[in-house]
Amino acid sequence: MLADFPGDHGVVISHPHPLYGGSMHNNVVRALVHAYQEEGYSTLRFNFRGVENSEGDFGNGVGEQEDVKAALKAMGKKNMDLVGYSFGAWVNALGLEKFEEAQRLIMVSPPVSFVDFSFLEYSPRIKLVICGTGDEIAEYKKVEKMLPNWNEQALFRVIQGADHFYSGYEEELKLIIREFLDKN
Numbered sequence: 536m537l538a539d540f541p542g543d544h545g546v547v548i549s550h551p552h553p554l555y556g557g558s559m560h561n562n563v564v565r566a567l568v569h570a571y572q573e574e575g576y577s578t579l580r581f582n583f584r585g586v587e588n589s590e591g592d593f594g595n596g597v598g599e600q601e602d603v604k605a606a607l608k609a610m611g612k613k614n615m616d617l618v619g620y621s622f623g624a625w626v627n628a629l630g631l632e633k634f635e636e637a638q639r640l641i642m643v644s645p646p647v648s649f650v651d652f653s654f655l656e657y658s659p660r661i662k663l664v665i666c667g668t669g670d671e672i673a674e675y676k677k678v679e680k681m682l683p684n685w686n687e688q689a690l691f692r693v694i695q696g697a698d699h700f701y702s703g704y705e706e707e708l709k710l711i712i713r714e715f716l717d718k719n
Contacts, residue, residue: 537609538568538578545577547637549603549623553593563620563643567703570712571616579610583626596622600630605638614638621672621699628655629674641665641715643708644673644699646719654682661686663715665708667697687698690715 536559548571550559550564559580560563567579572689583599584591591598603626607615617637619627623641631640641663645652649672664682666675675693682691697704 536580538572540572540575540577542574542577543573543604543613545579545610545614546571546616546618546629547610548578548580549601549617549618549627550580550583550586551600552622553583555622557622558586559583561620561671562705563708566701566708567618567620567643567712570709571618571716573709576598576616576715576716577608577610577612579605596626596629599626600633602710603627603630604633607634610636610645613715614654616641618643620644622650626650628652631655631658631660639663639719641712642669644701645678646699647674647677647681648672650672655681656687659686659688663690663692663718664712665692665694665711667694667699667704669696669698672699701711 557580564635571578582589585593585601616639618641620643622643639662640660643665666673694707
């Protein structure tokens with residue numbers, strides 16, 4: 536779902552795990568879209584292959600990288616962020632070297648307690664990582680320990696009380712994104 540605004544700034548947002556009900560209609564994805572739109576960014580959220588009316592089958596993170604690559608190409612803005620939530624953060628991290636169109640990577644609840652992130656090496660494009668203190672899938676203390684290997688200068692924000700689903704914490708999430716965009 537593309538919302539195209541004037542200017543060179545855009546964002547592509549990847550959703551949570553499709554086998555657990557994740558789609559572009561997720562509350563966190565919608566909050567991210569709204570935060571970026573409020574800052575004047577064009578936004579593109581999409582369903583990975585096999586989700587809802589999308590063609591194809593679940594690709595175990597590999598095929599989904601092709602979906603992200605196609606979404607970045609479709610967005611086509613000069614200055615693009617790539618944001619992933621949960622499974623989407625993992626897919627974006629897996630394909631980071633392929634996604635040269637994206638200047639910045641933002642990860643919301645990278646699921647370090649659920650899937651392996653040891654492949655992810657230092658990248659100056661990793662700019663912001665967000666977790667909740669109640670998140671058992673993206674345990675913030677584990678993420679905090681991994682972050683220096685990813686980019687020691689990346690911002691790390693923790694939302695007190697938020698679990699992996701951010702229900703009731705969407706406004707706090709939006710505020711973190713908007714503050715990041717205002718300062719960067």
